[in-house]
Amino acid sequence: MDPLDILTNIERTLPYYQAIFSADEHKIVGYEVLARIETDEEIKSLGSFFHDDAIPDEYRTEVDYAVLTKALEHILQQEEQFLIFINQNPNLLMNDHGESLLELLQSFANKGLSLDRIVLEITEHNFNGDIESLQNLLKYYQTYGIKIAIDNIGKESSNLDRIGLLSPDILKVDLHILRQTAMTQSYQDVLYSLSLLARKMGVTLLYEDIEASYQLQYAWRNGGRYFQGFYLHKPSAELVDSYILKDKLKNQFEMFISHEKKKLLTLYQLTERFQDKMQQVMNKCRKSETYDEMLNIMAEELSQACFRLYICDENGFQKSSNWLKQGNSWVAEPQYVNKNWSWRPYFLENIIRMSYEQKGILSDLYNDIETGENIRTFSYPIDQTHYVFIDISYAFLYEKDAL
Numbered sequence: 575m576d577p578l579d580i581l582t583n584i585e586r587t588l589p590y591y592q593a594i595f596s597a598d599e600h601k602i603v604g605y606e607v608l609a610r611i612e613t614d615e616e617i618k619s620l621g622s623f624f625h626d627d628a629i630p631d632e633y634r635t636e637v638d639y640a641v642l643t644k645a646l647e648h649i650l651q652q653e654e655q656f657l658i659f660i661n662q663n664p665n666l667l668m669n670d671h672g673e674s675l676l677e678l679l680q681s682f683a684n685k686g687l688s689l690d691r692i693v694l695e696i697t698e699h700n701f702n703g704d705i706e707s708l709q710n711l712l713k714y715y716q717t718y719g720i721k722i723a724i725d726n727i728g729k730e731s732s733n734l735d736r737i738g739l740l741s742p743d744i745l746k747v748d749l750h751i752l753r754q755t756a757m758t759q760s761y762q763d764v765l766y767s768l769s770l771l772a773r774k775m776g777v778t779l780l781y782e783d784i785e786a787s788y789q790l791q792y793a794w795r796n797g798g799r800y801f802q803g804f805y806l807h808k809p810s811a812e813l814v815d816s817y818i819l820k821d822k823l824k825n826q827f828e829m830f831i832s833h834e835k836k837k838l839l840t841l842y843q844l845t846e847r848f849q850d851k852m853q854q855v856m857n858k859c860r861k862s863e864t865y866d867e868m869l870n871i872m873a874e875e876l877s878q879a880c881f882r883l884y885i886c887d888e889n890g891f892q893k894s895s896n897w898l899k900q901g902n903s904w905v906a907e908p909q910y911v912n913k914n915w916s917w918r919p920y921f922l923e924n925i926i927r928m929s930y931e932q933k934g935i936l937s938d939l940y941n942d943i944e945t946g947e948n949i950r951t952f953s954y955p956i957d958q959t960h961y962v963f964i965d966i967s968y969a970f971l972y973e974k975d976a977l
């Protein structure tokens with residue numbers, strides 16, 4: 575659509591609202607305001623208009639504020655006190671150091687709109703100005719109770735350090751890529767890391783672009799507190815009942831919960847079976863004089879399940895060869911003796927736990943550097959100061975439903 579047609583028909587622009595649902599109450603916690611224009615034929619999105627840098631800034635800002643004003647006027651008449659998510663292009667926002675937006679919002683605050691309901695969605699990777707100025711502006715907004723969301727995470731490259739710098743309240747993570755069947759494990763790992771980062775930063779995670787049940791499940795499993803997408807609610811000109819999906823969401827989450835509990839139970843039972851098995855195996859190892867002799871026996875006993883074994887002391891120094899399965903036989907790799915593994919994540923934490931509980935631990939699923947496969951490691955205390963590490967093969971985990 576011609577930008578000039580938009581400007582000359584500004585009275586035909588209107589806000590659409592897309593509901594955002596919460597995991598803790600299964601209700602609508604807020605709406606993202608989206609700009610549309612009514613033509614003779616249809617209602618059109620104004621997304622590309624706002625992103626077109628060829629259009630002078632002041633025109634885009636004018637249209638943006640016209641739609642925002644209509645939205646806030648409408649919202650002010652509602653009884654429900656939901657959050658209002660507003661997209662802001664950080665480059666346009668910085669033109670006047672955020673003054674005109676604040677004036678607009680304050681004029682509504684004077685009419686009774688609480689500013690702590692406002693969430694500004696900023697796309698960090700679109701910003702080409704000085705990040706510290708933006709940081710200062712966002713901090714200033716936050717002193718008014720306005721919340722900051724970083725938008726479009728996962729869509730294009732986001733700089734984790736810049737995200738940290740902007741101290742957002744919410745991260746909006748795009749699940750668009752989850753729709754592609756060929757989605758790589760590495761992308762899932764990135765999303766998982768984001769959920770850990772959000773937890774460390776004390777930031778709320780909002781997953782958007784949810785278009786199917788499995789994406790909702792993914793979002794729920796990965797620390798999502800808020801959810802948005804066509805699967806839940808398509809943008810519309812009307813605000814809807816906050817509890818419109820309460821039963822549906824409650825039922826779905828109950829399914830997710832039961833599925834997850836079943837999975838966790840499977841892992842717990844597998845851990846117990848390894849624990850029992852190792853107690854038997856250790857009896858057979860009593861006469862072994864060296865750790866390599868011991869591993870020779872263990873390797874045969876555990877041949878079905880694992881592909882690599884080694885023994886370390888409590889400081890992480892390897893005291894045996896690596897025993898590696900090649901085809902149907904085992905080879906010892908003595909070059910690993912005396913290497914130190916204490917730098918690995920959770921290593922010392924797990925040692926202390928095993929030493930204290932005198933029980934083995936099954937690790938989380940991770941990608942093995944050498945084989946490139948998803949594996950787990952069962953570690954087990956063999957005496958007061960030594961521990962055996964048993965790398966369990968993908969095939970075995972797959973067979974036991976323990977991936």
Ligand code: CA
Nearest residue numbers: 606661695725
């Ligand atoms: Ca947005």
